[in-house]
Amino acid sequence: xxxxxxxxxxxxxxxxxxxxxxxxxxxxxxxxxxxxxxxxxxxxxxxxxxxxxxxxxxxxxxxxxxxxxxxxxxxxxxxxxxxxxxxxxxxxxxxxxxxxxxxxxxxxxxxxxxxxxxxxxxxxxxxxxxxxxxxxxxxxxxxxxxxxxxxxxxxxxxxxxxxxxxxxxxxxxxxxxxxxxxxxxxx
Amino acid sequence: xxxxxxxxxxxxxxxxxxxxxxxxxxxxxxxxxxxxxxxxxxxxxxxxxxxxxxxxxxxxxxxxxxxxxxxxxxxxxxxxxxxxxxxxxxx
Numbered sequence: 001x002x003x004x005x006x007x008x009x010x011x012x013x014x015x016x017x018x019x020x021x022x023x024x025x026x027x028x029x030x031x032x033x034x035x036x037x038x039x040x041x042x043x044x045x046x047x048x049x050x051x052x053x054x055x056x057x058x059x060x061x062x063x064x065x066x067x068x069x070x071x072x073x074x075x076x077x078x079x080x081x082x083x084x085x086x087x088x089x090x091x092x093x094x095x096x097x098x099x100x101x102x103x104x105x106x107x108x109x110x111x112x113x114x115x116x117x118x119x120x121x122x123x124x125x126x127x128x129x130x131x132x133x134x135x136x137x138x139x140x141x142x143x144x145x146x147x148x149x150x151x152x153x154x155x156x157x158x159x160x161x162x163x164x165x166x167x168x169x170x171x172x173x174x175x176x177x178x179x180x181x182x183x184x185x186x187x
Numbered sequence: 188x189x190x191x192x193x194x195x196x197x198x199x200x201x202x203x204x205x206x207x208x209x210x211x212x213x214x215x216x217x218x219x220x221x222x223x224x225x226x227x228x229x230x231x232x233x234x235x236x237x238x239x240x241x242x243x244x245x246x247x248x249x250x251x252x253x254x255x256x257x258x259x260x261x262x263x264x265x266x267x268x269x270x271x272x273x274x275x276x277x278x
Contacts, residue, residue: 053195053196053197053250054196054197067250068195068249068250068251068252069195069250069252071250071251131199131200131202131203132199132200133198145196145249146196146248146249146250147199147203147248147249148202148203148248153248
């Protein structure tokens, strides 16, 4: 991870909500259409990319989320060494996917900020700023959506009952986190 | 405000999408042989129907995929949604 001055510096707690940034977490965007692309990813990572819309898959070390019919994001389940900006998974995929002309691998570790939100009021918070209907989403473990939250593009990954991971572009993260705190304090 | 059924992601609110104008406009095969008027006709002139219109839309804040839509512009009723490259439903 690059040496940024992080804008989200502390964990925030409200009744029914806890929010904190998790870092550094490796994040990669994978793009490809060919069947060989999907099988090469499966063999390289021992992880099948989800082909059903708005779903995710998980292995011991990685999570894969569906973004579009030919686009996925994978991220590490554990935090990585903050002093290293070179990831074994990325190198492996560069070798097996990019160099084999099967698809594209882009490191977005520093582009997206991962905010982990826990509590029973997560969706009350989201509903104050998003047009997305969370009724089915919140009851389905592993569901994923790309939507807008206070006009900011976000990716939301439902981890467990009462726990989600939210990805937001770094440049929007301070504003979003500030809004989330403001909104959470009024729930 | 209306709900659009993205052919990839499912039902989403209209604010996640952007309209991309009239659909099924075919690029001339030999643009160099066209007169300026014919080229301008292809490039700029669009129907603006009150009623059933075939349109292109993009799910900007979701899957970022383009698709086609048949919409009644008088009441925003969506008659059909179909992927790029698929045949439009009969009028």
